Amino acid sequence: MSTALTLKERFRLRRFLEGEKPIDRPVLLSHRRIFILPSKTGLGFVLLIAVLLLIAFIYNNNLAYMLTFLLASIFILTILHNFRSLVGLVVSAGKSPAVFAGADAAFTVYIDNPGEYHRYNLHLRIAGRDARKTDIGPRQKVRITLHSGTRQRGWHRLPPVTFYSYFPLGLFRAWAPVNFNAKILVYPQPAETGSIWPGSGESGSDNGSRSQGNDDFHGLQEYQSGDPIRRIHWQAFAKGQGLYSKQYSDGGASQEIWLDYAATRSDHNEQRLSQLCRWVIDADQAGMVFGFRLPGFTLQPGSGPAHCRKCLEAMALF
């Protein structure tokens, strides 16, 4: 499951903290990937052993020596038990849905315990986040979702995941940093709701996109379940005239609109994308048929989730 390491790679400090090169396949946690050091309480335990040794020495008491040596043996033994809490686990990253920038990316991690013993209190953590804990029975597989904050659109890689455990006595911390080749697409952060629609400003619709404002509607129809909430004619509802849906003139080529990067107005590229993203989302929610245009990328008018996703992906990777 893992390739051989060169000597240089083997002693790279990164390996102890961030894990090895990312790989796609499931990762077997073996002695190569697991590191163990005493925890703070483990160092306290060493101090305890020293104190007991001193007592035994001063009073020349063989049973006190024996207790000291018992604890020392337990200390050494705990390394093995601690190691066993991680070794043999097979971890892999699953497919994860895309998110909008600023939201938490949810990565799915699978932990498979093909061994015969229980793994208690296994911790998973990515830097800067609280640890997730889980128990895994023999021959069990668990699914853990790890959240990682996103800020930028584009591909977001799963940061190195550290699997670690203090089990059984808390004297040692065994950890295995794993770099998964898992990434999710982060769409641009949509602009605030209620931002201007394309063409409603004075810059006009000279580049071929037809303006489509709230006032440009075909007529009203009695509300039927399934109609988008956006189309409800709230003013009429507020007047107590009942629920009506606004009917836009759609279907004909003349009715389709174009959401164009060029129509956004901002100096900043990300803000423009952000605005465009908001339009796409709103248009999709409104069930409109829309064409989409980015410099160097054009999508013929269409509708539905697949069409919308294509637009969002194009923006994420723009």
Add this chain to the structure above:
Amino acid sequence: MQISEINNHVLLFLLASIGLIALPHITHIPAPLFAFFTLLLGWRLLAVWKKTWLPGRVGLFLITLTGILLIVSQHQGILGRDAGTSLFITALGLKLLETKKQRDIYLAIYLAFIVAATQFLYFQNIFMAAYIIAVSCVLLGTLICINSRTPKTFASLKAAAVIVLQAMPMMMVIFILFPRVESPRWMMFDEQHAASSGLSDSMEPGSISRLGMSPELVFRVKFSGAVPPPNQRYWRGPVLTFTDGKRWTQSGNLFYGKFLDRPKFFGAPYRYTLMMEPQANDWVFALDMPADFSMPLRRNANYQLLTRDRFDQRAEYKITSYPSYNTGYITKTEYRENLQLPGRPSEKIRELVARLHGYDQAPEKYIQNLLRHFHQDGFFYTLFPPLMGDKPIEDFLFKYRAGFCGHYAAAFVYLMRSAGIPARVVNGYQGGVYNALGNFLEIRQANAHAWAEVWLQKRGWVRVDPTAAIAPERVEQDVDIARQLATGEVSFTSTGANYGVLAGWLKQGKFLWNSVDYSWQHWVLNYNSTRQSQFLSALGIDNVSDMVYWLVAFTGLLTALLAWVILRARTQPVDQAQRVYKRFCRKLAKAALPRNAGEGPVDFARRTSTAKPALADRISAITTLYIKIRYGRSANDADLRELRKQVKALRV
């Protein structure tokens, strides 16, 4: 480590284990301190359910102050065994009250381990060791609970016990190989030892009969060859020369040692190892008469062995003694001192001496007469003699005629000296119970004895035991301590007496236990630097650096062994089933029916069955079993065995 709140389960676990670890201290530390600790423990226990009952910062400060004041009032200072123990117990109680975070639990448990070690400063028997190990399991179980998401009492205890068991071999290796260094004396804290009742350096009427009631072990003797018969088991203690008529004390003058004749020894030697229990004096009770011994022993002018080493700890000595000896001539000082009397003997005494031919016949004859007098003229032997008056010897000889070994020895020596024969009282022990299982003698306080020594021409100092004249069974057999305790009467066990079956079993059990206890003392408690270097040099490990090398080597070896035991991948039935199934596929492949890539077992079975209808049943059975083991919930080893059998039986 995460800092998180502790759940109640873990807390109860912790409090229970701490209660257990402190419990044996109830007899060692002052009652107010133990009560204080119990109060804190109880308080914390209540607070498990009533969180608000825990003291605040000010309250905690006041309680701590109370604890400190209690320690100061009960002990002077905080150094030393008793004060140190009290300190740790109090600290543990206080720590419990402010146990809020996981870190606090760790600290409390570490303190509890220290308290556990202090138990061994008071008790060192097997039971205490077993108890502490059991409680250690509970403490470790608490740690496992903390490190679990859902603490389970039994599972945690079991896991802890497994870890402790696995740690045992390594503990023993470290115990044997860890270089022992005797702590320098300045590090010893002066401890007032409980005056262990034993022989004192003076004898008064009744001083030995008090010991007759004590079953306390004094020393044990392991012979490397023959064991002396009971009537030769005289273990020599202090020699009392000076008397004021009532009290007998050791002579202050010990400088004539270098003028002594060289004693000659005859007969077969007895070689033995003497294991002394902690003593109040530096006396080592060697078998009469010690000839060879090594450091730290020395022999004083009265042929008594003394140790230069610490005698308040158990110690072992190798000694050789001879039953027959001749001490040679007597020095002038000895002669003078051993005829010393408090004034001139009374008329009655001189009359008695004359009647027994003390003045006109050979000393040997006079001794015989005197012993016969004790034997025949109405004397008897009792543990509780009547209270003697101002002149105890005359009261004993003429009025009561009843006494214990001390009375007889004192009277005998007095009468010898009255006749001009040098004589002295020897204190020590006589007899001992032979433990056949462990092949050693046990000598208890009840074996305390006093006898006499007279100096005879050409024979030197000769042991005479007047008690043997009046109560020969005292010397021939052993004191039945249990009976003596129960009835308050002197009683002896005869070796050939018929016991009931049960009593016999009990006696055997007792012997077995004593034997185990001896081995425990010998191998565990007494394993000091001397014993260690003796033991290890026999294995070719001579110096400390060798010890360290071997220690590291053995520990490494054991760790590797344990790693194999703990981490060995247990063969999984699923994998094995896969292996067996592959064998099945290979068999069919040979029959030109290879399994296609991506072909499931069911499809494969269908295809092969159609191709080879004769094998259809077998193929179907194998496939069903394989699927059951691989994907079923209730597969077991029997299924795997069956699968193997079926595949093996398959003939294509």
